[in-house]
Each structure stands twice: as structure tokens, then as C-alpha cells.
Amino acid sequence: MDGSALGVGSDIGGSLRIPAAYCGIYSLKPGTSRISPAGARSPVDGFEGVQTVVGPMGRSVEDLKLVSRLVFGVQGNDQNIAPVPYRDVKLAPKLRFGYYTSDNYVKASPACKRAVLETVEALRKQGHECIEFNVPGAADAFNIFVGLTAADGYKKMLSHLGPDPKETSLWLVTTGPRLYSFVRTSAAWMIEKIFKDVLFANTVRAAKMSDVEQYTEIVAKRDQFIKNFHEKVWNKYNLDGIIAPVQAVPQLPHGTLDQHEALYSGCDNFSGLAAATILYNILDHPAGCLPVTRVDPVKDQVTDEWKTGPGLGSRLLEAGLYAGKKPLYNPQEAAGMPVAVQIVGKKWEDEKVLAMMEVVDEALGKDRGFGPGSFHGGVKKVSSNGQ
Known part of the structure; x- marks a missing residue:
């Protein structure tokens, strides 16, 4: 809404990219050790299974570049930050992008698929090469994330609450590791055998408390996943960057879908959609x-x-997104809402990601209704229930 020139946020599973996508602005999740988190608070001090990073949000790629020029490599008292300042990058005239419209954990909605394909079409018109590929193991990456973050049963994260009530969207996330093993195993069996959903059943199995030996095994799986992805994607296709959906849907609705019916809330029960962004937190790729x-x-x-x-x-x-009487994905209710994509680069190529974002932005055209001063020409329709 042009209320501020820029913002700074943290990201351990998509918290820079998801809100930016929901609102139609730009953001950068850098890799670890590029921007110091000094001055920010972590809900789980000492947790290193998935590194939280800090990055900028803005109304244009230029905003992101400005912040990055100022803060990349600035150590202060934080010796964990690489003393590497912003590096100007000269891209090849013709770039090679990989893209996909499903990570095979949750298929992107028609709107999010169209955003990827329109981006690909625009780049091809500029002479860039775009290759569709199959994402190897996004469900595995999500389960690794779940296993690492759930290892202590979320005790430390929830310890800050004291007597205060827990946010409802955390109920499903934090319940799994607190269940008795036989209850969780039975729930996973039912999901797999009765609902025929092996993917979600495996996620339920991953949401458990772990001892140190089990935790280090999950870390080892993470490291092997990173090596495999590099070989099966970056090396195999010789890519400069990746174009991907941010999430399966452009936005999730707040609260219940009908005030007279106790239907599920999108934000409460569909945190699994963050698998699309979590993939690049596990890989530690700038996005x-x-x-x-x-x-x-x-x-x-x-x-x-x-x-x-x-x-x-x-x-x-x-099924919750696309089927039933009240699917969460509803293009009529969401008409005019922004749809975004992720632009991903290899580890340590944060500046190249920003440069590729400029290329994509130019290819799509500056007249598509985003950027400074664009808010009043933004959402074209508001539904009867105020969404």
C-alpha cells in the first residue's frame, strides 16, 4: 500500500516469500551468512538444523538490490557472517532456466501454474532457454524439515508463550510430536491405507521427537539431499536459475469459509503448502x-x-484446495489478487538471483500493475464476504 519504502524479515520456511507473494511485492531470501540477524530475536535460539536467514522486502528489484548492497557481508560483532560485500554480476546475454509447475507434493493451482508459464513464455521471447524438469524429492525435503524442527517436540519454541493461548494455526503443526508413538503410527496408517495419501502419511511419521542419534541421522539425510539435488538438477541441466511457484495457491483465506459452519481454516490446517518454499531452505539456496x-x-x-x-x-x-463444495482455491473470490513466482539460484549466488530477477521483471513488462504507486490500480474485485 506504499506505507513504507522497504521491509526486513526472517525466513526459515518461506516467511519472506509467502507474504510477499500474497501481497504482490518483491522479496529476497538470501543464503546463510550473507546478512547478519543481529538485533532480531529467534523463537528457538541455538537451532541449526535449518538456518534462519534475514532478507529484504520491497516494491521493486531495485529496492532489494539497494538493501543488499548496504548489508551483505557487514559483520559488526557477528563473526558468523561471511565478510563478502555485495558483488556486481554480469549475466550472459542468454540464460538457461529450469522450471516446474508441480513439486509433486502439492500441485500448483491453475493461477500459480499460469504465472510460471507466462514467465517462461516472456523469457523465451527474449531469447532465453527454459527447460521443464521434474523436482527430485521435494516431499523428502519437507519431511526432513519436519523431522528437524519437531525433534524437541517444539518445547523451546512454545516455552515463550507462558500462560498465553497458542495461535490456532500452530495446533496441527505442534501436535504430531506430542502424540504417543502408537497414536501417530496409527494415524499415518489410516492416512496411507484409507485415504490413499502416502505423501502426507510420511509427513505425519516424520513429525516426532528425536534423540541426538536420530537427530544427527536426519541432518545426514539433509546433507545427502543437498548433494543429490545439485547433481540431479544443477549439474544435469546446467541451469542458471529456477522458476517455480511460491505456493500451490496465490493466497489462503483467513478464518472459516462460512461463519455458520465450522469448516477448516486454510491457515490453520494447510501449513503443508509451505513445502514449496521449504525446499529451498533445506537446500540453502537464495530465492x-x-x-x-x-x-x-x-x-x-x-x-x-x-x-x-x-x-x-x-x-x-x-482435496481441500480443489475439491468439495467449498474448496480453498476459488478464483472467483480471489479475482484480482496477485500471483508470484520464485526465482532461485545456486548457493552463494545471491547477487545473481537479483540480476536474474531484473531480467524476469523486464521480460514480463513494467505495465503489469506492480511496483511503487500501483496499489490503487491493484485488486479489481472484492468478494461479498470482504476477502
């Missing part, structure tokens, strides 16, 4: 968020592709 288009209720309808595939993932999560 930017860039707005592409807006939800179109005509172009972005669900078709049989979201029932029969390809690219389908968790049956339970996708």
Missing part, C-alpha cells in the same frame, strides 16, 4: 519472490488436470 500476474476467474478455473494429473501430490491437501 527471490517476484509478482507476475493477477488471478483471472476465467483463465484460472480448475479442470480435470487437477483430478487426474499429471503432477498430483498429497490427496488430502489437494
